[in-house]
Amino acid sequence: MSSDTLAHGHVFLAPGHERSERKTWAVIWLCGLMMVAEIVGGTMFGSVALIADGLHMSTHAGALLIAALAYTYARRHATDPRFSFGTGKLGDLAGFTSAIILAMIALLIGYEAVSRLLSPVPINFNQAIPIAIFGLAVNVASAWLLSGGDHGHHHGHGHPHGEAEGEDEVRRVDTVWGPLVLEVFEDGVPPRFRLHDGLGGVEPASAWMGATVETQRPDGSRQLFRFVDRGAYLESIEEIPEPHEFDASLSISRAGLEEFHEVSFEEHDHGHGEPNAKTHRDNNFRAALVHVIADAAVSVLVIAGLILARQFGWLWIDPLVGVVGALVIANWSFGLIRDTGAILLDMNADxxxxxxxxxxxxxxxxxxxxxxxxxxxxxxxxxxxxxxxxxxxxxxxxxxxxxxxxxxxxxxxxxxxx
Structure with a gap:
């Protein structure tokens, strides 16, 4: 019996970890400032509704604080040997905690809404509607700060280094002369093999006696690829036909020593199926965004309910809208609990x-x-x-x-x- 483990580090954070951390802290500062302004303004002008919304904003900022602290702690302790598999799961733990808080908020909203359906109370529309609009504006600004135009994935057929999708056609090879990278490069040019050190260059080709790649496809067909010096890298003379799914035998000869390495390439999936999306999803960032979007959705429902109640005298529509909002938040909370709980219990990820x-x-x-x-x-x-x-x-x-x-x-x- 034999066993082996790939050489690796234990830093398993998302590629945009620090960017997401900065965005989350920015939203916390925005919510904190709005919270102070509402509470101080409500105290000065005697508005209980304004104070109540300020306190609600504090719970919003507190939930986001969980996400921000998780980002910061995971980054600072990413190389801590006490964590056997790194701190990458800390974001999922924070997302699970935020989902529990969301569920509690949904229960509280639902309880209050049902209470008001059974025992209607008078509504001060002149105060409530502007505050709801103000809260919606804050949530829209928060969502904009969090998203920042970043869609989380890079589309297209080119594959730069370091991107999750581009790594499908990049293979690291450890040789006696040091690590090398063999990749299928097709960014705006016909696809060819490139061989380099991963840092942008190799020694002059004259230092190499030879480098070739022979591919074998699933149907058994073989093809030989020879390399020429391009300065910063060695590139195959022959183009690589589609599809890019084959086993590749890399031969490197230098100073009388020859090495052979076997690597495999798989035709990458350009689609974003659900299993792959879940694999790359940052649940900590997702939880923060769900908090903001849930609050914005409830604000929209509240504004609509208040306007209809004032226009037609339907006081019952305001608590009814609260029930709908509670169900929406509960549904999002359930999805977060299901996905993050599965990760924390080490269920099959894909x-x-x-x-x-x-x-x-x-x-x-x-x-x-x-x-x-x-x-x-x-x-x-x-x-x-x-x-x-x-x-x-x-x-x-x-x-x-x-x-x-x-x-x-x-x-x-x-x-x-x-």
Whole structure:
């Protein structure tokens, strides 16, 4: 029996972690300033409604504070060895906590709304409507600060380094001369292999006796790719035909020493299916945004209810709107609790990926005896695989097969003779 683990660090934070942290703190400052202004203004002008809205704003800021503190703590302790799998899950814990708070808010709104349906109370429309409009403006501004035009994904066919989607066609190779990167590059040009050190260059091609790549596709066809010096990198002369799904044998020769490396490429999915979206989703940021959007949605409902109640004398419509708002918030809260709870309990993070891992490893007598797949943080998955094989193969053989899955950040392979 043999086992092996991919060399890795334990920093499993989202690529935009610090940017999301700054946005969340900015919204907290906005809510804090509005809270102080409302409470001070309500005290000076004797408006109980204004004070009440200021206190409501304080609960809003408190919920966002959970997200901001989680971002800050996770960043500062990302390399702390006490966390066996890093601090990437701290955002999911914060999201779960925020979801519980949202559920409590929904219950309170629902209770108050039902109470007012049974025992209607007079409404001061001249105070309530402007305050509701003011609250909506604050929530819209908060949502704008949080989103900031960032959609969370980069679309298009080019694949720059470091982006979650681009990593589908980038493979790291550890050689005796140091780490190298073999990638399929197609950003505005016909797709070709590029070989470099990952930092933008390699030694002059004259230092290399040769580098070639031979691909083998699922149908058994093979193709040889030769490389030429492009200054900052070595590039294949031949273009790579679609689809980009094949096993690649990289041969590097230098100073009388020759190395061979096996890597696999998989045709990446340009769509954003639900399993992949959940893998990369930042639930901490999602929880903060849900708080803001939920508050904005309730503000819109409240404004509509108040206007109808004032226009037609329907006092019952205001608490009815409260019931609807409570149901909307409860639904969003349930979705957050379901998704973050699954992550905290280490449920299978991606059923589709688990199926593709099985397909990649099984064959030629090999059988996947055990698979554990869980989320370590946004865009980072951990996997423990146990393969039963009648052949003499080491863990490195199966590591190469798994290298095509860019989301696998922590992989342990166990090989058992069948």
């Amino acid at each position: 059923g589709s990926l688990a199926k593709r891992i099985r397909e990649a490893l099984e064959g030629d007598g090999d059988r996947l005896a055990d698979l554990h797949l869980w989320r370590l943080g946004p865009g980072h998955l951990g996997a423990i695989v146990s393969v039963s094989t009648p052949a003499t193969r080491d863990a490195g053989f199966y590591r190469a097969k798994l290298s095509r899955f860019g989301a696998l950040s922590h992989v342990t392979v166990e090989v058992r003779p069948s």
